[in-house]
Each structure stands twice: as structure tokens, then as C-alpha cells.
Amino acid sequence: MKEENREDGEIERLLAKARPAEPSGELKVQVIGAARDVWKETPAEDAWRIGLRRLAVSAAAALLIVSSANYFSNRAVSRWHPGRPVATRMSSADFEDMLETPYGPFMRHLVAMRKSSTPNPSALRDYVDGLRETLGGTEENPAERGT
Amino acid sequence: MDRHSAEELIRAALARDDPAACELIWDRYASDLLPFLQAVLCSKHDAEDVLQTVFVRIVRKRRQLARARCLDAYVYQIARNEAASFLRRRRGKWSSMPDGQPWLIAAEPGNGATEQAEVLQTALAQLPPAQRQIVVLKVYQDKTFREIAEMLELSLNTVASRYRYSMEKLRAILKDREL
Numbered sequence: 001m002k003e004e005n006r007e008d009g010e011i012e013r014l015l016a017k018a019r020p021a022e023p024s025g026e027l028k029v030q031v032i033g034a035a036r037d038v039w040k041e042t043p044a045e046d047a048w049r050i051g052l053r054r055l056a057v058s059a060a061a062a063l064l065i066v067s068s069a070n071y072f073s074n075r076a077v078s079r080w081h082p083g084r085p086v087a088t089r090m091s092s093a094d095f096e097d098m099l100e101t102p103y104g105p106f107m108r109h110l111v112a113m114r115k116s117s118t119p120n121p122s123a124l125r126d127y128v129d130g131l132r133e134t135l136g137g138t139e140e141n142p143a144e145r146g147t
Numbered sequence: 148m149d150r151h152s153a154e155e156l157i158r159a160a161l162a163r164d165d166p167a168a169c170e171l172i173w174d175r176y177a178s179d180l181l182p183f184l185q186a187v188l189c190s191k192h193d194a195e196d197v198l199q200t201v202f203v204r205i206v207r208k209r210r211q212l213a214r215a216r217c218l219d220a221y222v223y224q225i226a227r228n229e230a231a232s233f234l235r236r237r238r239g240k241w242s243s244m245p246d247g248q249p250w251l252i253a254a255e256p257g258n259g260a261t262e263q264a265e266v267l268q269t270a271l272a273q274l275p276p277a278q279r280q281i282v283v284l285k286v287y288q289d290k291t292f293r294e295i296a297e298m299l300e301l302s303l304n305t306v307a308s309r310y311r312y313s314m315e316k317l318r319a320i321l322k323d324r325e326l
Binding site for chain 2: 011012014020022023028030031034035038
């Protein structure tokens with residue numbers, strides 16, 4: 001460590017034999033002249049104005065992001081919008097075509113869900129008829145109930 | 148005038164929006180910024196051009212400068228950015244490569260002093276700019292590692308290790324030279 005420090009010291013002493021050029025008086029006049037010209041041309045902005053501008057830019061950016069997100073979201077889900085149930089409106093021929101599309105698996109799932117939630121009309125009719133017969137039989141033979 | 152009173156004067160002039168701040172900023176920073184830019188760009192002429200751009204940028208951003216927590220860091224950040232964009236432009240233009248004009252001059256005129264300065268300039272030019280600027284700030288401007296770290300917004304360890312690497316490299320370059 002000591003050896004390294006000593007060697008660093010030697011390099012530093014070597015480097016100190018030269019030095020970077022200092023700014024000249026001519027350069028000072030030129031640079032300050034240019035800086036003063038710019039100073040006159042550009043009035044300093046008030047802090048509140050900078051803040052207000054940043055706020056406006058942020059608000060505009062937020063509005064743009066939210067609008068874009070809404071627009072693209074609506075576009076993406078419009079085909080599955082609840083107001084337009086695709087499965088009930090499709091004819092069977094169209095439905096077969098739909099199954100070939102990239103979202104076919106989703107359509108199959110949708111149709112299966114609808115089928116499972118729809119009551120079977122013939123089974124329901126049989127059930128109501130059976131119930132009616134049972135009730136009718138009971139009303140016709142009240143004596144049998146008493147014996 | 149010490150560093151803190153110079154900074155206070157600059158802040159006061161900026162608060163008044165007084166163009167006299169230009170001279171105060173020059174007096175405080177020009178003699179540090181020019182060597183720094185020369186070290187980054189390896190050219191006296193280019194460094195003078197960029198120094199002017201830096202001052203123009205400082206004037207345009209004078210409100211932000213007035214509010215800056217550390218004036219040194221803010222000024223050096225502008226200088227680094229301007230030097231970096233100058234280097235990007237220079238890479239695209241073959242005609243404006245470093246002009247070869249010496250930016251390192253002999254500290255004391257004497258026998259062979261100019262040749263020595265040339266050798267040292269060539270050696271420094273072989274360092275990466277990030278290391279070269281630390282050597283210049285440390286050796287020629289007597290800045291401490293802590294001050295350099297604050298000015299360049301680097302960690303103390305980064306500054307120290309870059310300096311260490313640059314010393315090793317300079318030692319290897321200058322080993323065979325008779326200086």
C-alpha cells in the first residue's frame with residue numbers, strides 16, 4: 001500500500017510539471033458577451049409558471065393515457081359486449097365458422113355455459129304433468145284419504 | 148473570496164435576475180471548467196467552444212440554478228452534458244476531430260519542458276474520459292475525492308477506484324519515458 005502511494009505520488013509530481021491552459025481574457029469577453037445576450041433574449045421564468053406548465057403537461061399526458069387505454073380496451077372487448085350476446089344471434093352455419101376462428105375455444109366455452117344454464121323444456125313439461133296427475137288424483141278420491 | 152461566499156453572491160444575483168451573475172459565475176467556475184472540458188475533449192479549441200455553450204445553457208437555466216441544492220454539481224452536470232453531446236456530434240464528423248492544439252502546457256518554462264508536457268498530454272489522452280477528468284480535478288485543481296464525488300455526482304468509492312486505475316495506467320504508460 002505504502003509502495004503504491006509512493007508511486008502515485010511520483011506520477012502526481014510528474015503530472016504537475018504541466019498544467020491545463022487557463023481561460024484567456026479574450027475568451028472571457030466572448031463568453032460573457034454571449035451569455036449576456038442570451039440573458040436579455042430569454043426572460044427568466046417564474047417558478048409558479050414552471051410548476052403550472054409541468055402540471056398542464058402531466059394532466060394532458062394522463063388524459064391521453066386514460067383515453068388511449070379506454071379506446072383500446074373497448075376495441076378489444078367489443079365483440080364480447082354483454083349487450084350483444086354472440087352465441088344467441090349466430091346461426092348454426094355462422095357458429096361453425098366462429099369455431100374456426102382464433103377465439104374458437106372461447107366460443108365453445110360460451111356455448112357450453114349457455115347450454116348448461118338453459119332448462120330442458122321436455123323434462124320440465126314431464127315434471128309438471130306428473131305433478132298435476134298426482135294433485136288431480138288426490139282431489140278425486142278424498143274418501144280414500146280418510147280411510 | 149471563498150467558495151461559499153462566491154456561491155451566495157451568485158445566488159443573490161440570480162434571485163435579482165441580475166446579468167452581473169454572468170461575471171460572478173465566470174469568476175467562480177471558468178478556471179475550473181476549462182481544464183475539465185479540455186480533459187474530457189482533449190482539445191483546447193473545442194473546450195473553449197463548449198465552455199461558451201455551457202455558459203449559454205447556464206443562463207437559460209438560471210432559475211433552476213438558483214434553486215439548485217449544490218451549485219457546483221449543477222454547473223458540472225451542464226458541462227458534462229454539453230461535452231457529451233459535443234463528443235456525439237464530433238463522432239459523426241471526421242473533419243472536426245481534435246485539432247492537436249496543446250491543452251496541457253509546461254508549468255515552468257525550461258529545457259525540454261514543452262516536450263515533457265506533450266508526453267504527459269499523450270499519456271493522459273490514453274485514459275478513458277471518465278478517469279481523465281478525475282485526474283485533472285485531483286492533480287491540477289487540488290480537489291479532494293469527496294469534492295470530486297459531489298461535483299460529478301459519483302460515489303466516493305467510484306472516484307477513488309477510477310483514480311487508482313488511472314494512476315496504474317499512467318504508471319505503465321510513463322514507465323519507459325525519461326521525464
